[in-house]
Amino acid sequence: MKSILSKLFIIAFVFCSIISAKAQITIHTIGDSTMATYDPNTSDIRGWGMMFQQFFNSGVTVNNRGKNGASSKSFYMEAPYWTTVKQQIKAGDYVLIQFAHNDEKNGGLDGGTDAANPINGTDYRGTNPQTTYKEYLRKYIDETRALNATPILATSLVRKYFNGASIKRSGLHDLGESFSLPTTDHTYDYAFAMQEVAIEKGVKIIDLTSLTKTLVESYGDAASTAQLYVSADSTHPTALLGTLTARLCAQEMVKQDILASYINTSTDVLINPTACDFGDAYTGQTLTKEVTITGFDLVPAAGTFNLSVSDGFLIAANKTDTFGSSIDMNYTGGNLTFTKFYISVTQSVGGTQSGTLTVTNGTVTKIIPLIANFITLTGGTEVNLLWPLITNNTPVLQGPATVVDQTHSGMNVQSYAVPNATTTWPVDSNAYTTRKTQRNLIDGGAWPAGEIDEVSTRYIQFGISAAQGTELNIDLISMYVGGAGGSGMRCRISYSTDDFATTSVAGEFTSMTSNTMYAVSKIPVLKIPYGKTLKLRVYPWYSSASTGKTICLADVKIHGIAMPASNLSVDQFSENKLKWIVEDGFIKIKNASLNSKITIYDLTGREVLKSSIISSDSSIESPKNRGIYIGKVESKEATKTIKFLVP
Known part of the structure; x- marks a missing residue:
């Protein structure tokens, strides 16, 4: 089966990165926020999955699909996650599976069948380690094998819950202590449950819980707090812990002869x-x-x-x-x-x-x-979409675009009011002294205890679509956000053009002072063709169990330039035109203009393949040495620059 990565079409403006299918193995990492990818400009957290690639040679690509707030259940049930990962898996790939942190949300008990039907108001992500948790691990294993790929289980890295010099049972994902069970009783031990599934299904397992226990205990409580975990909590890794965890996983894979020949064992x-x-x-x-x-x-x-x-x-x-x-x-x-x-x-x-x-x-x-x-964006028509959120959620739109109305999931509008009589704004203007905001409250009014990350089913959403006959180039996303009634409000602001199968972060706050509004401003490079939608979501949570606390929003803005779809600048092209695939030592080109000329350069600008004429569908030999190259395709209609990888 050909690599899905090798079939990626050229998209988005001047160039696109393409990964070759030649002998390429992909490790798809699925798990929670301790594995997920973060934007270094908005967060200090570094999931270990985003540090994993450096330990493999060019024959292996890491596709990190770790998701904030995910449990084994929610990652499987919610459409953007496991469903889309399976579409990326090809024969010969590996799927590394790490869940437990959010499975523990109900203290080892099930939380219901879905977000809309939780048990007695519990967090539906919760699973029982002996039943539901094992069932979902089996599903991942069986469905991975059905795709002719290899599943690997990995127990979760420890939480920084010290008792003296040792990590407590709860930090090892064993909740038995809360049920007054002896240490020999593993009824509520998620790591032990995963090990049982590994034996049952004949799957190799990386015991990251034990490996990171030894690591974190070697640092001790104070040094772990200072170096290994972010200041906001005792769960999320810094860049150092993310890297060390990824290295421990790679080293254990070598010991178990899992892709050992592909793993970088260099010690320099x-x-x-x-x-x-x-x-x-x-x-x-x-x-x-x-x-x-x-x-x-x-x-x-x-x-x-x-x-x-x-x-x-x-x-x-x-x-x-x-x-x-x-x-x-x-x-x-x-x-x-x-x-x-x-x-x-x-x-x-x-x-x-x-x-x-x-x-x-x-x-x-x-x-x-x-x-x-x-x-460079030239020409076009300015588009400015603004939700003032002063007295209602009616947006103001200037320019050719279609508004996607504000919606709530697990949230509701409490009122339109000032956060507080003495609210602090990041703008020096008298107009903001008494400015009203949209105050949003969690459904039911009570924020749960123990939340340290987003809940994927709780959000406030805004959106925009391109008008018919145009492409919308987004160049600004901004808003003001704050918490009223207490200093425990937290949030992540994310955006996506594929219903959050892939996500980018516009802003993140793991600490917010009560009655203070914060400015969020992101300059993305997004091209939204007609028929596609940009969705913007605010995911709130609270640092402790509380009632009546609201997240306040104001001046939510999306700005861009609408370009006529039939009159794009010459350095832009759509995914249904020129296609470029690197495969089996050749560059295969489709839909090129007649008598196009192609030239290949390395990253220093040196010409490595002299200009040659190609027809609509052509195949030319790719460079011999691995690395990133630049292809320039010239025709009477346009000149297109393409970035690609030879592994």
């Missing part, structure tokens, strides 16, 4: 990500990428690594530092401490900016490709 320098794709930006916009580095058993045992970037890119040790062309990192004892640094890029004209990050101490040298794409 590890850099994540292994290729820095900044994605798309509008001209003049600055993109910043967080990169991590760590080194082991280095030669010489003490020295300095120089990290330098090529022209067009800048580097700094901290976001607040002045960015330049290089930085130095000293190390001793043969090890380079796990460190974050940052690379930025901006460009005043449209087109692809490519370059390299070079890391060297004179003995060890690593080169990481860098690439970004900049887009």
Whole structure:
């Protein structure tokens, strides 16, 4: 079966990244927020799934589908998640399954069959470890095998629940203590239940609970608080814990001979990500990428690594530092401490900016490709959609677009009122002193205890669609958000164009001061063709059990430029036109204009394949060396630049 990744069509403006199917294995990681991918610009959390790729060579791609707030039940039942993962799985792939944190929501008891029918108002995500939890693990295993892929189970990393120098039973996902059960009784032990399913179904299991228990206890309570877990709670990993957990998983996979030949066992320098794709930006916009580095058993045992970037890119040790062309990192004892640094890029004209990050101490040298794409929007009609949310939820629309009315799930509008007589706003304007907001309350009025992340079925939604005959290019999402009545309100603001099968984050607040409104502003690069919809959701939760607390919203805004669908600029193209597939050592091109000319360049701009003429459907030999390349297709109608990967 051909790789689904290798069939991705070219989309979105000037270029698109394409992954080859040639001998490519994908590990699909499914789990909860401790595994999920986060935006470094909005959160300090780093799920271990987003750190996993650096431990594999080019023959394996990690497709991290970990989802905030997911349990084994909710990930299976809610349409955007397991259903869409299965569509990505091909024969020969692996599915790594890690659930427990949110299965514990009802203290080891079931929470109902679905979100609309919870048991006595409980959180429906909850599962009993001996029944429902095992049933869903079996479903994942059986359905993965039906797709000729290999399931792997992984117990969950520990919570930072210390009792002296040791992690408590509840931190190990064993809730038996709350039922006064002896330690030998595993009735409410999720890790033990998963191990039983592994034996029953003949599936290999990675015991991350035991592995991270040893790791976290070696740091101790104070150091774990300072270095391994984010300050907001005792569950979510920092970049360091995310990386160490991913490394433990990879090491255990080698021990169990799971994809061992593909795993990077290098003990010198590890850099994540292994290729820095900044994605798309509008001209003049600055993109910043967080990169991590760590080194082991280095030669010489003490020295300095120089990290330098090529022209067009800048580097700094901290976001607040002045960015330049290089930085130095000293190390001793043969090890380079796990460190974050940052690379930025901006460009005043449209087109692809490519370059390299070079890391060297004179003995060890690593080169990481860098690439970004900049887009200039010319012409078109401005679109501005605003929900003031002062007295009602009626939006104001300027320009050609279609409004998707505000809706609530698990939430309702309590009133339109000021958060407080002395509300603090991030704007210096008398008009905001007494400004009303939309105050939203959880259905039933009572916020549950123990929530530390979003609930996928509780949200406030807004949206916009392109008008017929146009494509809508979104260049701003913004709003004001705050909590009234207490300082425990939390929220994540996310957006999606595919009903949240894939999600981007516009803002995230793990700490909010009562009666304070916060500004959210995100500059996405989104092209919404006619027939597609951008949905924007605010997912609220509260830090403790409470009643009457509201999340306040004001001035929700979506801005963009509507371009006539029949009059796109020459560097834009739709997914149903030119198609580019890298497969079996060849580049296969379909729907190219007659007598088009193609040229291939590497990331330094060196021409690696001289210009040749192609017809509508052609096949040319791909470059021999693995890496990221740039293809330029020229015709009478347009010039198109395509980024692609040769593994």
